[in-house]
Amino acid sequence: MASKQSEDLARGKWFRGFFEDVDPDNDEDGLTEQRLEQWRPLWQNPFADPDNGLSGSDHSPAFAANVDVDNEKALEHTGAAQQQASPSQESLAPKPIKALVIHDGPTWVNLFYDLAWTATFSTLTQNGNFADAWDTVSYIAFFLVVWWLWASQTLYSIHFYTNDWFHLLSIFVQLIIFGLLAATTRGYDVTAYILRSPGVDILDPKTMDEMFDPDRYQKDRIASYSMRVIAFSLAASRAVHWSQHLFVWSYARRTAEQLKISVPLKLRVLPVGLAISNGLFWAAAVVTFSDKGKTVSGAKLKFIFWAAGLISEVLLHGLMEHLKWHDSNSGAFNGSTDSKETLQESVPPQPELHQVPSSSQSSQPAPVQRKQIWPVPRSNVNLRDRLEGITTVILGEGINGIAGTFYAAIAAPELDEPVYANIACAAIIVYFLAYFYFEGPTGRRDPKGSSIRGMMWLMLHLPFMLAIMLLLLGVKNQFLLTSYLSTMTKTFGKFGDVMSVENLTLGDEDSAKNMRLKNFLLKRGMNWGDEFRELNKRVTNNGSFLLDDVSDEHFEETVDVWYQQITLKFMVKLYEAFMGGNKAIDSDTEATLQQYYQPNSTLALDDLNGVLDANYLCHYERIINKLLESNLLGARYITGLAAFIFISLGIMNRVHSKPRVGDHPYAYFYGYLPALSSST
Known part of the structure; x- marks a missing residue:
């Protein structure tokens, strides 16, 4: 009996509160808060406060506007003027309110997403022959497409990512898509069925039923499957991206009904416009899966659809970033919004006050009329952090490619001095690439200004990152070339000496x-x-x-x-x-x-x-x-790519932030200095 009671007590001690609700007031070690954060909903309104469950209608109906960081001094000046005003004037002046809805999400999702994204082109990087210029063109075209997959998702996450299962599952689906792309890049060739047929150096329009060469049959089959999987993966990725914006648009309509205002045009651009790009990508997939995909016209049409889809998406995202979080139906709105900066609200113009005859009434001023505003969503995804993270991953991919050549150097019969010099030079190049980017004039500072400036800064990272990858590939080829030539020279010398000495x-x-x-x-x-x-x-x-x-x-x-x-x-x-x-x-x-x-x-x-x-x-x-x-081809363009990296850095530094009023006249010149020095 006593043992049974002790078991019941132990069970009650260890399983106490198993079927009870979490007590938010009892959180000495922070475990309760962690469990509440992990208990994410299936989906969540990006325009509602996740902490207190406020919907769009729960926000204060005051007029507010978001301004750039460049206007911080104006806000400080306005605040100082209000402090010096009389009490009656303070009561009449409307105070700035907060109209932001901040959603926190797990940071590991972004890192995992970046690593999976890198796998899409790592196979092409490690196994690419780059025997001619068209191999480089193929790599550039593929990198451009997959980079936009990452950039478009980053732009979405900055504004609308919420910590719910809908977004986690959408990221999971994209990881599967990245896996499909990574598994099929070995047979990818931009010239397939256009300039030459797979397995031969000429354009020979034979069907697989007409082929008898096993090597050509195998290469044609791999190229066909590779193109089909790539076309389907790109179309599926764009469909997932479109569904995310449709999800935001549906909640925007609900919030607009509660606030009794119209949905901002900023939120209507992509849900409608992405339907066009999705149609183009799925049209490319249909052409690729058909027999026409192996013809010259069909192969060209596929790339035309892809190019049109990418260009339309870039323009639509640029238009979305350019538009404000308001329209004419939601009241007057001054200032521009950067959803990733520390957004601040400007003081609205004071409403017109009507004179009253009674002094007693004048001591009780009428309430200030304020207009309804749109709640601006914002996640904890930071553009600078995302770009720094992906740049680090790309540098790591380049290091991995160079490190793969060390085994060949060690396995070589004769290690000469150039091999050790190559290792040192490769380390110096990679280190200073990272140093110039992270410790440059704009290092550790978020871009200032409008959202479109931030997107331009993001887009300028495309040629910068592509140049890094091509440069490191060139360094890898240069490392192999010089190591091979030095080992060969030493081998010939020793062989001649041995042959002359031995009888x-x-x-x-x-x-x-x-x-x-x-x-x-x-x-x-x-x-x-x-x-x-x-x-x-x-x-x-x-x-x-x-x-x-x-x-x-x-x-x-x-x-x-x-x-x-x-x-x-x-x-x-x-x-x-x-x-x-x-x-x-x-x-x-x-x-x-x-x-x-x-x-x-x-x-x-x-x-x-x-x-x-x-x-x-x-x-x-x-x-x-x-x-x-x-x-030899890689050794020729390695110097040009090194110069192009500095040109990109100079332009990125200039676009990062607009020179402030009162800056030195040479401020523009300093921004372009890396570009000028490298071009010289």
């Missing part, structure tokens, strides 16, 4: 087992015994005659050809080690290599005899140029 004799089995040469070639993925026996077969014509009967001319020519071939094998093996295996070599170059390796190769003999092509290159040099083409 080698054809037909001697001990020479075929030479330990020094065996280890030297093993480090480079080759077998010295096989190469030496191959030389012996060529000299003796597969043993058809003795070594003593071999002419000096035939011996020297055979050894020279063999030496050229084995050094080319060195270069190819090192290329595979640095650039990611034999998959990095295209089929045409591979065929040329196999032709060059033949015992009686005319290509090697032409090089030996000094036969050059129209560009004064031998076959050996043309093969090397073909292998290093993408790396």
Whole structure:
């Protein structure tokens, strides 16, 4: 009996209040407040106060206007004037009120969203060949599209994000969309079905039923599926974004009915306008899924729909940011609104006061008539924080790409001084990119001015971030190129020294087992015994005659050809080690290599005899140029991209905030100084 009572007491102690409501007054450790915040509703009115449940009609019906941060001095001056006024004047002057509705949301959602978004182009960044200019164009086009997915969601979250399940689930759906995009970028090519067919270098309008080449069939199938998934993912993303603005518009209509005013035009632009862009994106998806998507006209039409949809969305968002939180039906309204600044309300003009005859009545002034205002929603999402976060993530993605090359450098047989210099230079570039951005003139300061200025500052981050990614890709290619060339040069020097020192004799089995040469070639993925026996077969014509009967001319020519071939094998093996295996070599170059390796190769003999092509290159040099083409291309534009980053920073600094009244005349010049210095 006693044990049962003790069990009941323990159960009551540990499960006390399990079926009771949370007591907000008993919150010594903050746990109650945390549970109340986590108990989010299914959906929530962005125009209602989440703390006390006020609807739009619960706001004070006073007239108020939101002003820019540039007008803070005017507000302070007005407040000081009111303090010096007489008591009767103070009672007559309407006081500024707060007309903001602030919604807090979990910060981990934004970070998780950024990381998932980065995955959309990380596969393309890590696995992209960038062998020609069209590969770079493909990367730029894809980055532009997925960047706008992030930017449009950020603009929405700044204004309308509420801590409810509707927004959490909408973010979750977008994470799935990002996963689909990340999984299908390997087959993405902007020139597919327009300039060339997948798997071939020409435009060959064959259907999959007409193909017999397994390699081309596989590449065509991957490219087709990739384009279809990308088209569907983009259309689905735009549908989710449209549903978010329709959600806001529905609550705006309810709030307008309660306030007995019209919905601001600012809130009607995107719900109506996004219907157009959604139609364009879904039209592109329909074309891609149809048989017409593999034709030249269909492939072009798809990109036209995407471009028109993106341009329309950018213009619609710009119009939305330009409009005020009021219209003619909601009363006079002065000042502009920046929903992410610390918004303040200006003092409205004093209403007209009618003279009264009685002094007693004059001591009791009539109440000031105030007009209804629209509650301005605002979340805890900060534009500067979001941009700083995504810039950090992009820098991290670039670091990840560069760090992936370290394994190739470590696995290389000879580490030369340029490899260590490349590592140091890459670290300096990444560090100072971050330093110039975060510690620049506008570092740690929110943009001041109208909302459209903030959006312009946001849009200018697109070329800046794209230039960062392309620059770091160029640094990666430059790192691989210089490491490869330095390792190759050192390999050739050592191989020549070893061959001159060792006493080698054809037909001697001990020479075929030479330990020094065996280890030297093993480090480079080759077998010295096989190469030496191959030389012996060529000299003796597969043993058809003795070594003593071999002419000096035939011996020297055979050894020279063999030496050229084995050094080319060195270069190819090192290329595979640095650039990611034999998959990095295209089929045409591979065929040329196999032709060059033949015992009686005319290509090697032409090089030996000094036969050059129209560009004064031998076959050996043309093969090397073909292998290093993408790396040489990246090395060419790396300087231009570095300059473009500083140009973007200078323009961003200028657009960030309007120079204040009384600033030095050279304030404009200082904003553009990074751009001028880099262009020079």
